[in-house]
Amino acid sequence: MTLLEIQDLNVGVDSREIIRGLDLMVNAGEVHAIMGPNGSGKSTLSHVIAGKPGYEVTGGHILFRGEDLLEMEPNERAAKGVFLAFQYPVEIPGVTTMNFLRTALNAQRKARGRGELSTPEFLKKVREVAGSLNITRDMLKRGVNVGFSGGEKKRNEVLQMALFEPSLCILDEIDSGLDIDALRIVASGINGLRSPERAMIVITHYQRLLHYIVPDYVHVMSKGRVVKSGSKELALELEACGYAQFETAA
């Protein structure tokens, strides 16, 4: 089943073109890696899928389960099952992680026509997932991401992904700033969420992550388009030869 269908997408910021005729098709159960040099538009693509204001879509469309995603508010997209793990998760002082998780989870459940979780059910769920990601109770009591290290912030993104049970997960450089142990924890958390109903788009600059999260497809992005698609071997090829060959191709 096709979850995400992007056709001839064009996106600009302040009248500058950033995404220029991008196509991408993602089916349930698949893991796609998007690789590309800095500035090629990977984060922009993830923001546009999630609905961040400030981008102008000048052409093309994005369908999610056949529905026009671009017409939806960001929270509607989340409720439909779109989840973006941010490259740079923000800090929210004064809102404890626990309160945030609960508010967000209940908002999504409500939009999906499900009731709120009871406090014990919620706590059980959070503690289970948090434990597997080495997220301490103290972190859950602190303001969202406040005083978290880079790795802790990334683990907090994966925690949310596990709680919200999205059908499309976009992971924007989930590996950046992680040491090898943290990378293992994060990757195993993500791998545990792979399922036939769920698709993932793993955005990364480096091949390293793809040793841990093995993709079905690899796309190379350069200057706002997908310039080459292939199987997981493409990532190895990139590791050997670098992005330079694609810079000119675009």
Added chain:
Amino acid sequence: MTQVLAKADAGCATSNFLASALERLPGAGLVPHIRARAFEAYARAGLPHRRMEAWRYTDLRALIGEVLPLAPRPDAAALARAKASARRVAVDQAVKLVLVDGIFAPELSDLGELKNELHVQSLREVLENSATGAMAGLVLSTTDDAVIALNAAMASDGLVISIAEGNTIRRPIQIVQVATGSSVSAFTRSYLQLDKGAHATVVQSFISAEGASGYQANDVLIALAGDEASLSHLRIAADAADAVNISSGIIAVGTRAKLDLFSMTCSGSINRYQGFVTLGGEGSKLSANGVNLVKDKLHADTTIVVDHAVPHCTSRQKFRAVVDDCGRSVFQGRIVVRPVAQKTVASLSTRALLLSDQAAADNKPELEISADDVTCSHGATSGALDNNLVFYLRARGLSEMDAQMLLIKAFIGESIEEIFADNLRDFVTAQAEHWLQERL
């Protein structure tokens, strides 16, 4: 009485106005003389204006122009309306003292079992009882501030409360000040004395009855927290949308005593809270916090002057303002550290959140430090909600409104969380959330 007390142009008035008011104002013996002197002091200065540093952002001459005539004594109908409104702001567990249009209303007040632990008199009683003439001078004392002088001249009633040495009053004492009239003014003055080691919480709520509009409230609270005493004082202004409220707190804190001050303004047209705190005993501590919740055309000014008069005192202040529509929030925080006040620790943080393009906030921290061995810090910011934070929350399933609400609550929570008692913190939180809901 339809004449006004002070005209905008001159900002002063003739003593005829006082003479006619005096007939209705309580006070025997020297009291009329004290009032006349206070009125002269007011008349010399007139209403404060922007060329006076302390009133730079709140030019009363321009903003209110004139002082309205005294409210009539509340009749039975007014008392009934006041009663209905007072119920809505009742703090859980509090004993209640109600002033209606500037007059103490014993029939709406109830001290419960605290009758025996608290010594409560009305200001009227104190001023009319010649045996307490010295007390009258104390209660009606003035500063060089014209609105405080005017209040001394015109105060019609208030409460004089004293708590004896070592007494701990567990239930909050709530003074509810209700306005029922329109285009009239009420001058109230209360006096609070905590003897050595006494503990108490006093909440002052300013509200209006259904239908009251365009009134002016001028209140002064003089409080003394004796050595090792602990006083929590909350002041919550929720006046009618077109009302003026000028409240002044003059509070002295003794040796190793503690004062927790919290001020919240959530409605009205012009609001000024000015708190003057003197840390006059070594080892005393002040925690002063507050929020201005400002929308429509409200002008809300919180001005706090802390005088570190002796060594080893601590003051911590956190003020937050949320400003929407064409509202304006002013925060002035002056910290004076006297030459003798070594080892002073003082901090002041003021932040304003602007929710509309027309919203404005003025933050003026002012440190006058004359001692060298001190730790003082201050920070002031103002700005809009961070769109990246709003988007993060929306991407996690919150509507734009809910995302904003959560962030605004967190923002004002930084100040509200400083309120020590759970029930009062919950009370203030509920009032703030009510304001946020109404904004939608």
